[in-house]
Amino acid sequence: MADIIQLLPDHVANQIAAGEVVQRPASVVKELLENAIDAGADSIKLIVKDAGKTLVQVIDNGKGMSHTDARLSFERHATSKIRNAEDLFQLNTKGFRGEALASIAAIAHVELKTKQVDDEVGNAIVIEGSEVASHDIVVTPTGTSVSVKNLFFNIPARRNFLKSDTVELRHVIDEFHRVALAHPNIAFAMYNNGSESFNLPASNYRQRIVNIFGTKTNEKLVPVEEDTEVIKISGFVGKPEFAKKTRGEQYFFVNNRFIKSAYLNHAISSAFEGLLKPGTHASYFLNLWVDPQTIDINIHPTKTEIKFDDEHTLYAILRSAVKHSLGQFNIAPVLDFDRDPELDTPYSYKNNSVSIPKVEVDSNFNPFQEEKKFSGKQTTAFKPTPNNWDSLYVGLESKSNDTVVDFSEVHFESEEQTASVFEVDNLVEPSHSTYQIHNKYIVSAIKSGMLLIDQHRAHQRVLYEEFLKTMTTKEGISQQLLFPLQLHFSSKDIAIVKHLKVDLEHTGFVFAAIEDDLVSVTGVPVGIPESEVSIILEQLISDVEQEVPDTNFSATDLLAKSMAKSLAIKTGQALKKDEQEHIVNKLFACKEPHVTPTNKTTFITMSVDELDKKFI
Template identity: 70%
Template structure:
């Protein structure tokens, strides 16, 4: 019997490895940026076209590679960061995988230009789908330029699974921001389709955060700094009043490497306990420095998950450090029984001399001297003694008081007594009345029994169809604001609002201007109050930021769902009888009244037969 196990060719093995290393264009961006940082670059440029599908180019001024190294870097298991297995537990670099460049070269057209500072000429290498095309000397500046063109050109199935350019660019920006936040001492620039998206000069950590997220980021940052034997923490956390619905501004860095860790996130959330609204997420940019031998960063293909030796200790330290910073900067209330705020010296009195009290003595004062008698009243003088005469008929003043204080007879509304259990008026009212149960359900009687309506889901369905109709027919009424409303968002959020501007204006929003830091709103839909504008837009951005639909109709549908979810009456809201009837009538005026926009039932029917069965037990 012939053998059925055989070794795979290198180009097939590289394509299989590429499935783990390269999931989308953002994966290539991450690998190339990390290699540039490991090369000691101080200036890194990222150039993308068509969200990385056509071109991803990273240019750095690092130390470059020799002719031999430039050729070897595309071989499998080739790396300059590891010599033995023990090095995996003492890593101080980023790109140690050894298969990244080989995997990228297997699924794209790759062009490498590199030169070391001491060399006169550099190397220019071209590889297409793991096939070596050419290598020749070239006149190049110091550093490396890595171009990846036509990603997944030889795997059309993988290319078809890529999302729209907007979504893929969003992932590229996310990875770019994570690398830029971890290295504030490096100048980063991002270009997309010829336009500059980010230009981040060398700065300190706080400036780097503000340059990336813009808006009022500087106002909401609270510094945190804690050093222990097993962990060093520095960075910033956000004030509770600036918390948002989404988790877009939450970053953990361990030894300058971005990670995701739900356990450490829980430590932050527990420190904010009692300071946040339901569903709100605080911002944090935390940099943890731990000994390399106490972590294992090789447990996940994308290296975004890390195994810690003692997670419980890290949890306790991180939680206490966060609570300490919130209390230290008067963000959270603290208990201090030894300090009296009334004894604090105002700043204006710190360098002022104390004023000593003075005593004034009246030397002419004689307590035994007789008071001078007042002269008799004359023309302009006033006499203190006035003669008061009582009215002759003083008893007439109290006439009528006795009758005023006597209790009068109380009258009660009489109830009509009828032979039936309910009167005719009550019976007529019961036919059309609605009732609210536990501030969650609306009960409405019908001929065959009763309807039990979920008020939140029903209102979502009503608002969803209204918004979808307004967006589709591009006509909606708007209420103008007396004073325009200014809202601050990050650069990514403002770019998304700019893209959705026309659709939002069809729902009733009126935008005066959208700048690089804020948005100015002068009008809003009739169904939205001024206090709800920021909530609606934040929820919309949160819902659409990760997965924006490809087609415009799906995008409009997602917008209508998000706005309906934000504005619908919530469970626990008291509704008047008129509001209950409006929800019932409008629900059954919808095209699809049985389910909410999220395919959840809006009502159930309870027939008389069902009630009879309950009582027949």
């Protein structure tokens, strides 16, 4: 039988490796930014076009590469970071496997320009699908510039799997944020389709967070500091009152490398226990430093997951550190059993000298002497007893003996009703046809039996169809606010609001400005209270991020769903008779009364036969 196993050609092997390393344009951004950091750059510029599908370019002022290194950098498993297997457990760099550039070059057109400090000229290499097209000497600034064009040009199937530009750009920005937050001492800039998106100067960690997520973020941060033999923790957590519905602002960095860890995230959630509203998530930006020998970062192709030697200890320390910071800055209540509150010095006596109390003794005081009157500084005195005191009680005895109480004249405030429920003649038909149970369900009688409606879900369906109608007909009615409402969001959230601005205006929203980290609202749809506007926009941003819509998604439909979910009456809200009947009538006037916009049941029916069976 002939041999059937054979070695794959290099270009096929590179494309397979690219499937692990390069999933979308954001993967290219991550790899190129990390290479620039490893090169010792203190200023990095990222340029993208069409969300990275057409161009991803990273320019740095690092140490550059020699003529030979520039060529070898595109070979598989060619790296300057490790020499033997033991180096894998003592890593202090971002990249170490030597797969990134080789994988990227296999599926895109790559142009590399690089120059070292001591060299007068640099090198330029052009590679198309793993094939070197040219390698020339050029004049270029010190550092490296890598341009990745036409991603997945030779794998159309992979390119078709990419989402819309809006979604892909969101992933690119996420990767940019992760790298920029991990290295606040490096200046970063990002340009999208020719316009500047971010310009982050070198700064401290707090300022870097504020520069990325907006000026209002500064007042939301609580510092966290802990230094032990096992781990060193520094960074910030968000105050509970500013918790969001999304997990967007949650960042763990281990030895300056972004990671995802559900286990450590649970430690943070545990520290915030009892402080967060249901359905919200606390923000955190935490740097963890551990011994490189105690972690393994080579367990995932994207290197976003890390294996710790002792996760339980890290969990306990992290939870305690966050809890301590929340208590230290009066965010959470604390108990200190070693402190006696009675020993606290009042503020009014803080700087006063201590005086010895004086004791005054009345030497003429005689407890056996009958006092005739009070003397001294006493301001009150006893009134003298009247001489005719016995006249006050004259007639009481005769009145109590002669008076006879006639109980026939006693009247009750409300007469007791003793009608029997079994007397058919006394049964009265109820005045209304709907009832509310546990402030959650509405019960209504129908010919065949009984109708049980979930008030929150039913109202969602009603509002959804109303919003959808006003947006499609573009007849949204707006009520003007007396003063503009100023709302602050991160730049990523601002981009989502801009994308949905036209649809929001069709529902009745009026925006004075949407810029940087500010959204100014001057008008809202009729019936929406001003206090609900920020909640609606946050819920909308959360829904957009969680659903990750692609090119065939309807912004109008998602907006109607989100607003209906935010404004529908909640479970636990008591409803009057007319409100109950209004929901019932409106629900059955809908096109799809049986389900909510998210396909959940709005009501159930029970026939008389089903009820009869319950009593068998």
